[in-house]
Amino acid sequence: MQTGETSAGSVIRFRGRAMRRDRPLVMAIVNRTPDSFYDRGATYAADEAVAAAERALADGADIIDVGGVKAGPGADVDIDEETRRVVPFVARLRERFPEAVISVDTWRQEVGRLACEEGADLLNDTWAGADPGLAEVAAEYGAGYVCSHTGGAVPRTRPHRVNYPDVVADVITEVTDRAEALVKIGVPAEGLLIDPTHDFGKNTWHSLTLTRELGRLVDTGWPVLVALSNKDFVGESLDLPVDQRLYGTLAATAVCAWQGAAVFRAHNVAETCQALDMVSVIRGTRPPAHVIRGLV
Structure with missing residues (x-):
């Protein structure tokens, strides 16, 4: 299956927006949180x-992923504050x-609904x-969805x-069953992605196996999203703190891209785009x- 295609062979689309097919897509992370594990609140303020x-868009990002709640434990963020x-x-x-x-990283329907009303895809x-x-x-608004x-x-x-x-079989069963169920309730098949979700509910050995x-996962026919960027499995593999995990992340990115992953969620957009281009x-x-070697 060519990168950028769904199991039905069609182009990935989010609310009618057809995505590129020459390389995997890059989803840039923009966290509206004061306590993000990576940037420590660098983009909490709206202007920043x-x-x-x-x-990120200038560096080649295809998707902007907006999050309002830190993934790990921390201060409580209720629905009103996330909104x-x-x-x-x-x-x-x-x-x-x-x-x-525009993507929104949320598990709450209230936030998802209001975001879709404002144009989230x-x-x-x-x-x-x-x-x-x-x-x-997602079904109501025809939005894409990550399983x-x-x-x-x-x-x-x-x-x-x-x-x-x-762990791979467990992931495949859960995310593909979920994708098929969502199609049945009206979520557009061309906007569905499956994500093994490295580190979430997993230890480093699990994430390395995935x-x-x-x-x-690619062989299921569903486009695969991977979120590898600066995660703990990279840090534990190399014994490095979060601000020194770029090279390890890019190595994992290349491995997943070679196997056919369709979307990469990333903090370091320019570097990720270059790795995926290569x-x-x-x-x-x-x-x-640009090719001239041996030709001129």
Whole structure:
């Protein structure tokens, strides 16, 4: 299956927006949180967040993913506060960048609904349907949706001695069953992504196995999103703090891209785009940008 295609062979689309096919898509992370594990609140303020989105698009991002709640444990963020952080910002992005694809990282239907009303194209449900109503929002608005796997973990919790007889098989069963169920309630098939959800409900060995065997997910025919960027499995593999994980992230990115992953969620957009461009040239899905060696 060519990168950028769904199981039916059609182009990935989010609310009618057809996505590129020459290389995997890059989803740029813009966190409207004061306590993000990576940037420590660098894009919490609205103006800084808009500037970060603009830089990401200039660097080659295909999707802007807006989050209003830190994934891990931390200060409580209720629905009203998440809405305050996310929804007006989505409206501002839609006005400023009318052609951009906007994703919202939330598990709450209330936030998802208001974000879709303001123009969000994709709902990135990283907590595996913790609120079943979020999928109904995607169906109502024709938005894209990310089907994730957490092994039953509830939002904002860390794994503790989790065990899977075959973590890849467990992921495949959960996310593909979820994708098929969402199609039945009206979520557009061309906007569905499946995500093994590295580190969520998993230890480092699990995340490494999912990286090494990602081709098994790709073989399901559903476009695969991977969120590898600066995660703990990279840090633990190399014994490095979060601000020194770029090279390890890019190595994992290349491995997943070679196996056919369709979307990469990333903090470091320019570097990720360059790595994916190179893998795509090697795979033959896009030509080299400038070739003169041995020809002139």
